[in-house]
Amino acid sequence: MTISLFTKCLFEFIGTALLILLGDGVVASSLLKYSKGFGGGWVVITFAWGFAVMCGLIGMIKPLLGIMCLAILMGCAGNLMATFLTILGGYALLTVTGVYSGMRLSVIFTLLVCFAVARGILRYAEQASNHYIAFKLLARIRHQVFDSLRRLAPAKLDGAKKGNLISIITSDIELLEVFYAHTISPIAIAILTSGFMVWFIGRLHPAAGALAAVFYLIVGAVIPVINGKHGAENGRIYRESFGKLNTVVLDNLYGMDEILQYGQQEKRLHEMNEQTEKLEQKNKKLKMAENTQRIATDGVILIAGVLMAALCGHLTVQGAVSIDEAMVAVIAMISSFGPPAALSALSNNLQHTLASGNRVLDILEEQPLVEDVIDGNNECGGDIFCEHVSFSYESAAEERTPGKVLENFDHVFTEHKIHGILGKSGCGKSTLLKLLMRFYETSEGDIRYGKTNVDEISTTALRDNISYVTQETFLFADTIENNIKVAKEDATREEVIAAAKKAALHEFIMSLPDGYDTKLAESGESVSGGERQRIGIARAFLHDADMIFLDEPTSNIDSLNEGIILRSLDQEKANKTILLVSHRKSTMAIADDIVAM
Numbered sequence: 235m236t237i238s239l240f241t242k243c244l245f246e247f248i249g250t251a252l253l254i255l256l257g258d259g260v261v262a263s264s265l266l267k268y269s270k271g272f273g274g275g276w277v278v279i280t281f282a283w284g285f286a287v288m289c290g291l292i293g294m295i296k297p298l299l300g301i302m303c304l305a306i307l308m309g310c311a312g313n314l315m316a317t318f319l320t321i322l323g324g325y326a327l328l329t330v331t332g333v334y335s336g337m338r339l340s341v342i343f344t345l346l347v348c349f350a351v352a353r354g355i356l357r358y359a360e361q362a363s364n365h366y367i368a369f370k371l372l373a374r375i376r377h378q379v380f381d382s383l384r385r386l387a388p389a390k391l392d393g394a395k396k397g398n399l400i401s402i403i404t405s406d407i408e409l410l411e412v413f414y415a416h417t418i419s420p421i422a423i424a425i426l427t428s429g430f431m432v433w434f435i436g437r438l439h440p441a442a443g444a445l446a447a448v449f450y451l452i453v454g455a456v457i458p459v460i461n462g463k464h465g466a467e468n469g470r471i472y473r474e475s476f477g478k479l480n481t482v483v484l485d486n487l488y489g490m491d492e493i494l495q496y497g498q499q500e501k502r503l504h505e506m507n508e509q510t511e512k513l514e515q516k517n518k519k520l521k522m523a524e525n526t527q528r529i530a531t532d533g534v535i536l537i538a539g540v541l542m543a544a545l546c547g548h549l550t551v552q553g554a555v556s557i558d559e560a561m562v563a564v565i566a567m568i569s570s571f572g573p574p575a576a577l578s579a580l581s582n583n584l585q586h587t588l589a590s591g592n593r594v595l596d597i598l599e600e601q602p603l604v605e606d607v608i609d610g611n612n613e614c615g616g617d618i619f620c621e622h623v624s625f626s627y628e629s630a631a632e633e634r635t636p637g638k639v640l641e642n643f644d645h646v647f648t649e650h651k652i653h654g655i656l657g658k659s660g661c662g663k664s665t666l667l668k669l670l671m672r673f674y675e676t677s678e679g680d681i682r683y684g685k686t687n688v689d690e691i692s693t694t695a696l697r698d699n700i701s702y703v704t705q706e707t708f709l710f711a712d713t714i715e716n717n718i719k720v721a722k723e724d725a726t727r728e729e730v731i732a733a734a735k736k737a738a739l740h741e742f743i744m745s746l747p748d749g750y751d752t753k754l755a756e757s758g759e760s761v762s763g764g765e766r767q768r769i770g771i772a773r774a775f776l777h778d779a780d781m782i783f784l785d786e787p788t789s790n791i792d793s794l795n796e797g798i799i800l801r802s803l804d805q806e807k808a809n810k811t812i813l814l815v816s817h818r819k820s821t822m823a824i825a826d827d828i829v830a831m
Contacts, residue, residue, distance in 0.1 A: 263529045287588045290595045298367045300803035302418065305363035309423040312356030313573050314430060315349040320345050320569035324562055334558040360419065368414035375407055377526060382598050389603040400478035400484070405476065406590035413587045417580055424454050424573035432571045438559045439549055444556060446567055453531055454574035454649055461527045461578075472516040472589065479509040497533065524579075535571050542567040546640065565694065582723065599615060605674050610692035614699040615780055616684030618647035618670065618811065624681035625662075639665045644677070645829050650811045652803060654825030661831045663815045667783045668811070671702055690829045701777040703784045707770030709761070714743055714769070715750040721773035736806075737772035738791075738798035741763070763790035771799060781811045788821055800824045 256817050295302055326342045328334035379402070383390065391399075392526055428450040486502050488491065493502050547561035555563070582706070622645040640662040647653045655663050668674055669681060672688050681688040701721070717734060719725050725733075730750065734740040742765060746752045754760050761769075767790050774782050782803070788796040789827020804824045814825060822828050 237734055243480060254445060267279050284695045287592045287595060290599075291410065291591045292418065294371055295367065295414070295418070297374075298370060301363050301367055302341075305360050305367070305419050306422045306426070308356045309360040309365070309419050310426045310430075312353050312360060313423055313427050315353040315356070315432065316572065317427075317566065317570045319346060319349050319353070321562060321566050322349065325563040328446075328561060329556050333561075344442075355478075361415075362416040362454040364419050365411075368411045371414050372407055372411055375410065375484075376403070379403060379407065379594065379597055382600070385606070386597075386600060386602045388599075388668075398481055401477035401480045402590075402593050406593050408596065409587055410592040413591060417587065420573065420576050420580060424577040426455060427570070431566060435563050435566050438563045439546075439555050441549065442545060442555075442563045442567075445538075445542055445545055449541075449567075450536065450574050452573075453538075454577040457527060457530055457534065457578045458580065461523055461530075471686055472513065472520060475513045475516055479506070482509050485757045485776035498750065518550050518685050526579060531575050535568070535575065538571070539564065539568045561756060571766050604672060606693040607689070607691060607696075608693070610695070611686050611690050612692050612695040614691050614695050615649065617649050618669075618781075618813075619680070619682040620645050620647075620666075621680045621682070623666075623669065623676050623681060625665060625674065625677045637747060638677075640669075643831075645775055645815060647811060648827070649811045650713055650809065650816060652807050652824055652828040654820065654828040655813060655815045655831060656817065656822055656828055658817060663817075666831075667702065667785055667813065667815060670783065671700060672696060701774035701779040701782045703767075703774045703782070703787050705786045705789070707766045707773075709754050709766060709769060710752060711756045713748075713750065714746075714752050717754060717769055718772045718776055721777035725776055730772075732773045733776035736775045736799070736802035737768045738795040738802075739768040739772050762791065764795070768799070770793065775802070775806075780809070781813070783813045783815075784805070785815045786817070787814070788816070789818075793820075796821070 322342055324344055325334055325337060326339060326346075327338055329337065329342065383399075396717050396767050428447075432447045432450065435446045446629070478501065482502075482505055486506060489502075493499055545565050546555065546563050549555045550557055550560045581612055620643055623640055624638060625640045628640045643662070655666065665674075669676055670688070672693070674689075676691065683691060710720070715727070715730050718730050722729070726751065731740060734743060734750075743750055743752070767787060771784070784803075788799060793800065799820070800823070803814070806812065807826075814821065816822065
């Protein structure tokens with residue numbers, strides 16, 4: 235290892251400590267600027283990302299900081315006792331051979347028993363504390379992630395890869411247990427115990443203490459830094475590949491009927507195997523880095539022991555230290571590499587952990603495309619004005635096809651009428667409803683409810699005053715009644731039945747053995763597409779809002795049931811404003827006003 239590389243790594247270690255302790259972006263930028271003077275900009279650039287992620291994750295510990303400090307103290311005490319068990323054994327050997335007479339054998343053996351018992355107790359208490367912190371924080375992080383997704387939705391989930399989100403919510407958060415239970419404490423323990431051992435060995439002779447400090451630094455900082463530099467990108471790609479594999483598996487599960495129907499088994503299996511192979515390749519690289527790190531660590535520890543023995547032998551010959559002090563220094567050096575070596579080994583799993591932590595923090599820190607209006611106008615009614623409305627997904631959602639969806643759209647939707655929005659697929663009908671719901675903001679133009687711009691209306695008031703039926707109605711693994719009551723939790727059975735009748739759903743429900751108490755399968759797989767749509771329409775009727783927006787509500791419904799639903803809508807228009815999107819001209823028969831798009 236060259237002096238230049240050692241200087242870079244030493245500088246990086248100091249930078250890590252400052253960033254974690256201070257959490258200061260100014261420090262990070264100063265370190266980056268100064269490191270380039272050493273030609274070591276790659277070090278800070280590569281790890282600044284990791285430091286930022288670590289600082290973000292460490293910041294979540296604040297409510298449990300007391301327990302974390304207690305765990306670190308117990309870990310330090312336990313590791314020092316483990317080290318001194320070996321040192322005391324050395325003293326016992328020296329006492330038996332007559333080289334050392336500072337302690338009686340009985341005292342040494344008593345201390346050995348006490349330290350061994352205390353080591354076990356402290357180790358258990360430390361691990362119990364760390365895991366308590368980890369699982370408390372994982373529950374808190376899950377809550378924060380779901381809260382963030384609620385804040386980011388619906389735009390975040392519109393076209394998003396669900397498999398990747400599931401990977402973040404499950405495996406990525408679960409992997410953070412490694413960070414909170416097996417990373418933070420070992421880092422602090424390694425620093426504190428190494429400092430104590432440098433002092434202990436340095437008391438015997440300063441040169442021995444300096445040599446110990448150098449090798450603690452190499453094992454606990456230099457090797458992890460070098461290993462981390464090569465593994466950081468692989469760790470990130472591994473987590474992304476894991477998310478892609480989840481997406482493929484989910485697609486195959488949800489599309490199993492179509493896959494079997496059209497004989498796509500081989501193609502889909504090949505695609506899944508391809509993603510698995512990519513994941514395995516990255517895992518092999520990470521495992522190789524882990525093996526290289528382990529060999530390097532063991533080699534450096536062996537060299538450290540040889541050099542310490544040589545140094546102490548030289549000092550003994552010079553008369554600077556006694557034989558017993560020299561032997562204790564060598565024993566102390568070799569037996570105290572546990573915490574630094576553990577820190578070195580962390581650099582492998584740390585790449586996975588930081589990549590997962592980064593994905594979780596990205597969700598927590600991501601800003602919604604459309605901010606909820608908290609203290610806005612609560613009035614939401616009257617005619618709906620669309621003036622020169624244009625919209626493009628290009629700047630709104632990366633996973634949607636870019637390009638203008640709406641351009642210079644003008645129309646007035648008069649209240650208490652049924653307005654039909656007719657047009658071919660892809661012309662922007664569904665997008666218009668999402669803009670009216672303020673799921674997205676217009677690129678150009680204005681939308682007003684009465685005299686109030688949609689951007690000034692309280693989000694809660696907007697959602698309360700509109701019943702919105704999407705093309706794909708999601709059903710929960712619950713009873714039919716509870717699925718309808720999603721629109722109004724405190725609804726009575728009579729209100730649910732009335733809504734179901736308007737949606738031409740009541741007779742179907744009553745034909746089931748358990749009626750309204752029938753439990754639906756996961757994602758509503760136990761009902762047809764038409765029945766799923768009618769449950770969505772029943773929700774809209776139960777919500778009983780002043781406005782109803784329906785996006786292709788009868789596309790999967792037979793003409794008889796469609797007629798019942800359209801008649802119900804026609805009866806509702808006296809007190810409601812209804813926007814009915816469809817590509818069917820027959821559905822527009824009840825419309826008082828038709829907009830062709």
